Amino acid sequence: MRVSSQSMGEADPGTNLWSTTAGETLAAAPLEGDVCADAVIVGGGFTGCSAALHLAEAGVGVRLLEAQSIGFGGSGRNVGLVNAGLWLPPEEVEQALGQAVGGRLNAALAAGPDLVFSLIDRLGIDCEAMRSGTLHCAHSQGGLDDLKDRLRQQLARGAPVELLDAEETAARTGTRIYRGALLDRRAGTIQPLAYCRGLARAARDAGAVLHEQTPVLSIARAGDGWRVATPGGSVSAGALLIAVNAYGRPMAGLTPPAYVPVHYFQIATRPLTDNLRRSVLPERQGCWDTAPVMSSFRLDAAGRLLIGAVGSLEGAGARWHRGWAARKLAALFPDLAGIDLEHAWCGRIAMTGDHLPKILRLGERSVSVFGYSGRGISPGTTFGKAVAAYLVDGDERALPCDPVDAHSERLAGVKQAYYEFGASLTHAVGER
Numbered sequence: 443m444r445v446s447s448q449s450m451g452e453a454d455p456g457t458n459l460w461s462t463t464a465g466e467t468l469a470a471a472p473l474e475g476d477v478c479a480d481a482v483i484v485g486g487g488f489t490g491c492s493a494a495l496h497l498a499e500a501g502v503g504v505r506l507l508e509a510q511s512i513g514f515g516g517s518g519r520n521v522g523l524v525n526a527g528l529w530l531p532p533e534e535v536e537q538a539l540g541q542a543v544g545g546r547l548n549a550a551l552a553a554g555p556d557l558v559f560s561l562i563d564r565l566g567i568d569c570e571a572m573r574s575g576t577l578h579c580a581h582s583q584g585g586l587d588d589l590k591d592r593l594r595q596q597l598a599r600g601a602p603v604e605l606l607d608a609e610e611t612a613a614r615t616g617t618r619i620y621r622g623a624l625l626d627r628r629a630g631t632i633q634p635l636a637y638c639r640g641l642a643r644a645a646r647d648a649g650a651v652l653h654e655q656t657p658v659l660s661i662a663r664a665g666d667g668w669r670v671a672t673p674g675g676s677v678s679a680g681a682l683l684i685a686v687n688a689y690g691r692p693m694a695g696l697t698p699p700a701y702v703p704v705h706y707f708q709i710a711t712r713p714l715t716d717n718l719r720r721s722v723l724p725e726r727q728g729c730w731d732t733a734p735v736m737s738s739f740r741l742d743a744a745g746r747l748l749i750g751a752v753g754s755l756e757g758a759g760a761r762w763h764r765g766w767a768a769r770k771l772a773a774l775f776p777d778l779a780g781i782d783l784e785h786a787w788c789g790r791i792a793m794t795g796d797h798l799p800k801i802l803r804l805g806e807r808s809v810s811v812f813g814y815s816g817r818g819i820s821p822g823t824t825f826g827k828a829v830a831a832y833l834v835d836g837d838e839r840a841l842p843c844d845p846v847d848a849h850s851e852r853l854a855g856v857k858q859a860y861y862e863f864g865a866s867l868t869h870a871v872g873e874r
């Protein structure tokens with residue numbers, strides 16, 4: 443097996459598969475000088491770009507400020523599974539938030555893939571979009587029982603989901619290690635960085651002004667609005683969205699969002715031969731499993747197999763994670779044992795204690811949105827659109843869930859160690 447020696451540090455997005463293959467390109471100049479806008483957005487991921495797009499389409503003058511480049515954060519590093527709903531099953535969402543609010547959030551996120559794929563169509567975003575569903579694969583009998591319960595909950599809400607038996611799962615995935623899988627036909631896969639850049643490009647076409655290499659250094663009240671300062675200038679605006687999720691840099695005047703940071707890595711093979719592609723994920727569903735240390739796998743448009751799991755590729759555990767990935771690939775697909783691994787990269791997920799995203803109220807027409815807990819493609823796009831509507835007139839009923847005045851996370855360091863150390867141990871000793 444040959445593993446690329448490229449460094450996959452977070453400061454070096456050029457080594458990420460998605461930055462190598464993105465069909466969409468985008469470049470925006472840093473902010474220079476002091477300007478005014480109706481709304482200012484901090485962070486150029488799915489949330490910020492979707493909000494910028496929908497604000498601009500509504501005729502609102504908006505500036506988006508991104509510290510690095512569009513899609514630098516989780517939006518340009520993720521697996522690319524466009525899922526419906528959250529990782530948490532809908533009944534648990536309703537238990538946590540109450541029937542009315544939980545039901546509203548579930549309904550909004552059930553329609554998330556429709557929103558994402560319709561934007562891709564309407565805006566002509568070149569992002570390897572593939573809507574053949576996703577497969578949540580049962581690694582054990584307990585996992586299969588969990589999927590049966592998820593099936594019951596989804597069917598009760600009219601979702602087009604189906605539980606596949608072991609044979610059907612093997613035919614769809616090309617591996618026989620699973621006991622079954624939940625097929626969700628609403629879902630699909632994308633090239634996530636290209637999707638994010640496409641949203642940004644469309645936002646700019648609609649009139650939004652974007653700035654890359656523009657870290658926000660401070661945020662302060664100014665009259666009825668805000669003054670957001672950067673190294674080269676400032677934006678004064680009446681409405682504000684902070685959309686930095688797990689990649690926030692310090693901003694004076696703003697308490698950083700509270701979440702548990704969890705690393706997730708991915709490793710991509712060289713493109714599979716046509717012969718292998720006939721049996722490995724022939725319909726290109728995106729997959730993840732029910733194991734306590736979850737893993738994911740999918741193909742990209744060129745036929746590379748991407749495998750991912752919790753863990754960081756920096757520090758002591760990196761060797762274990764890489765070794766595990768090679769063993770897992772061979773366990774899933776014996777024909778891939780020893781295949782060249784061409785890319786490896788990782789990113790940070792913002793987990794919250796209850797696994798629910800948060801909308802933090804900062805003032806009138808001003809919020810911070812974070813905590814997607816590993817499900818941010820459809821939710822980020824959906825929240826960004828909804829926040830855009832809210833920023834126009836301050837009506838909180840536009841939001842998919844109620845904003846809160848404060849959010850804290852207890853024992854964030856301990857929880858991070860639990861997730862990441864647990865994954866390292868599993869990957870060090872586990873065959874797969």
Ligand SMILES: Cc1cc2nc3c(=O)[nH]c(=O)nc-3n(C[C@H](O)[C@H](O)[C@H](O)COP(=O)(O)OP(=O)(O)OC[C@H]3O[C@@H](n4cnc5c(N)ncnc54)[C@H](O)[C@@H]3O)c2cc1C
Pocket residue numbers: 484485486487488489490507508509510511512513514515516517518519520521522523524525656657658659685686687688689690691692693706707788789790791811812814815816817818819820821822
């Ligand atoms: C490895 C990985 C795999 C994942 N897989 C999936 C998946 O398959 N499906 C799914 O739905 N979700 C997945 N997620 C989650 C999803 O990627 C995130 O929830 C989503 O990208 C969050 O988008 P965002 O716009 O809120 O934040 P981000 O995309 O993280 O963007 C935040 C941006 O804010 C910028 N920023 C920070 N501070 C400042 C500042 N002071 N000034 C200016 N800009 C600033 C950052 O540079 C960054 O670009 C995954 C996440 C990771 C990390």
